[in-house]
Amino acid sequence: MPYPGRPTLSVLAEFVGTATIKQAAQQRERLLAFCAEEHAAGRSIHELAELTGWTQAAVRRALDSAGVERRGRGASRIRS
Template identity: 55%
Template sequence: MPYPSRPTLEVLPAFRDDRKHQSAQEEVRRLDEFAAREYAAGRSLREIGELTGRTQTAIRRSLDRTGTPRRPRGASRSRIEEQR
């Protein structure tokens, strides 16, 4: 019996069309604020990337722009995952 795959998160409507206008400062600011807020709340880079339609690398760069400290690899489960 194969291991079940994890569910994939849908891109939020607020971020669906952003990729057409990648350089728009307002969209970058909105992404940065969302990524910092969600990461601080316990979401992973992967989850935030899926919700925004971005790669983990793009989310990592977004966190760097806002000065958000990142958790170490293999960090304990987030509060969000524990609540599920």
């Protein structure tokens, strides 16, 4: 029996149709704030991309623009 995949997240209503080349400054600021808040709360770049409808590369750029330090790959190390 294969290991079950994780469920796919749906794009949030406020971000539907915002993944365009030209977006309003207000939309861009909301995207940056959302990504920064949710990344700090523990969401992955992959999850943020699904929730916003943007690509993972666009989410990375948004985090960089917001000045957020990204986490490393994989699970956190267990400290003993």
